[in-house]
Amino acid sequence: MIDFTNLPVRKKTYAGANGSKISVLYNDELYMLKFPAVPTINKEMSYANGCISEYLGCHVFESIGIPVQTTLLGTYTINGKQKIVVACKDFTMDGLVLQDFASLKNTIIDSAHNGYGTELSDIVKTLEEQSAIDPQLLIEWFWDMFIVDAFIGNWDRHNGNWGFLYAPKTDKITLAPIHDSASCLYPQADEEMMQKILADPAEREIRIYDRPLSGIKKNGQKIQYFKFISSLENDDCNKALKRILPKINMNEINKIIDETPFISDLQKNFYKTMLCERKEKILDFSYQKLQKREQSLF
Ligand SMILES: Nc1ncnc2c1ncn2[C@@H]1O[C@H](COP(=O)(O)OP(=O)(O)O)[C@@H](O)[C@H]1O
Ligand SMILES: [Mg+2]
Incomplete structure (x- = not known):
């Protein structure tokens, strides 16, 4: 213990x-x-x-x-x-910064709703249109998470509860655990x-x-x-x-x-x-x- x-x-x-x-x-x-x-x-x-x-x-x-x-x-x-x-x-x-999905969603200029809006069609549009991460990889990550969340009965996977790790020095971005x-x-x-x-x-x-x-x-x-x-x-x-x-x-x-x-x-x-x-x-x-x-x- x-x-x-x-x-x-x-x-x-x-x-x-x-x-x-x-x-x-x-x-x-x-x-x-x-x-x-x-x-x-x-x-x-x-x-x-x-x-x-x-x-x-x-x-x-x-x-x-x-x-x-x-x-x-x-x-x-x-x-x-x-x-x-x-x-x-x-x-x-090592200086990595956690950036939530909501902040990535904010980069989609003509999105109808704000970063924390959880309408699926807006989320999917962001997954497809963002340019930080390979869209296919991100789409798979999102839906894998959705299936596991369904399994464990998670009701709170909003756009602030998942995201990315950003390295300011190199401008590299990866999926956050x-x-x-x-x-x-x-x-x-x-x-x-x-x-x-x-x-x-x-x-x-x-x-x-x-x-x-x-x-x-x-x-x-x-x-x-x-x-x-x-x-x-x-x-x-x-x-x-x-x-x-x-x-x-x-x-x-x-x-x-x-x-x-x-x-x-x-x-x-x-x-x-x-x-x-x-x-x-x-x-x-x-x-x-x-x-x-x-x-x-x-
Ligand atoms: N393992 C972690 N390492 C660094 N930052 C984290 C980690 N887990 C969560 N955070 C940050 O801390 C915030 C609060 O943690 P979270 O687990 O989401 O708490 P809550 O259940 O109150 O929403 C998150 O939104 C995220 O920004
Ligand atoms: Mg949280």
């Missing part, structure tokens, strides 16, 4: 609306410590499970082979109270709610087919992951589904969950069950539908 309480604190600060953050040196490397946010939906909880969600979400991305920030779970004691925190290794070393997965895996569910959801298939269906919604909108409405992916309406999304699904290894993911510190057996069971069912009902279902459609074309 890592105790982050008495580490040297640095003056680097971080934005973001979901809870306090400080920077510390751990093993001579800079980390952003994220503290648990106050729950906004479930007022019964003393704090939301966002730190666990951040850790698990990032480890799922890693297990699929997508570059992601390094995350560690540990404790931090304030005023005699011990909190579970997640440490995210700062990837802006995945970060901010704190809004995946039902961070506002407490143990009582987890138990209720595990006991009742109808409760699970709502949380697989209907909720959470994506942070991205189509015609002004937040996208329903199941409806959108299973409609097979977007070819880049279909291609990402074909790329990502074979890389999801549930044994490996269950092992990650089993080895996660601080969480109860009930919580482990909850995460394993929801991921298993989200994979089957959203991704496997859509993949099979896609295969049938492709076979029928021959």
Whole structure:
């Protein structure tokens, strides 16, 4: 167990609306410590499970082979109270600057909406028209992220929660590792709610087919992951589904969950069950539908 309480604190600060953050040196490397946010939906909880969600979400991305920030779970004691925190290794070393997708979207001069607007058609237009990164690479990155976010139930992949690393000296830009997965895996569910959801298939269906919604909108409405992916309406999304699904290894993911510190057996069971069912009902279902459609074309 890592105790982050008495580490040297640095003056680097971080934005973001979901809870306090400080920077510390751990093993001579800079980390952003994220503290648990106050729950906004479930007022019964003393704090939301966002730190666990951040850790698990990032480890799922890693297990699929997508570059992601390094995350560690540990404790931090304030005023005699011990909190579970997640440490995210700062990837802006060597003078690299994190530029979010919203700022890239701002470079598209005739875009109808501002950088933080998450209408899918505007996002796609930016992916195609921007000149910082090979458009094909960027389109694939975006849709791979979309499929994994659907799997882990992330409702907050807005344009400030992914981006690029810019090197001012060389003017080079690369994709930043995945970060901010704190809004995946039902961070506002407490143990009582987890138990209720595990006991009742109808409760699970709502949380697989209907909720959470994506942070991205189509015609002004937040996208329903199941409806959108299973409609097979977007070819880049279909291609990402074909790329990502074979890389999801549930044994490996269950092992990650089993080895996660601080969480109860009930919580482990909850995460394993929801991921298993989200994979089957959203991704496997859509993949099979896609295969049938492709076979029928021959
Ligand atoms: N690993 C990281 N290294 C450097 N900067 C980061 C890292 N992760 C996030 N950030 C920056 O810190 C901000 C806040 O972090 P984030 O995880 O998005 O918090 P929140 O959950 O409050 O939105 C991000 O918008 C990004 O600019
Ligand atoms: Mg954020």
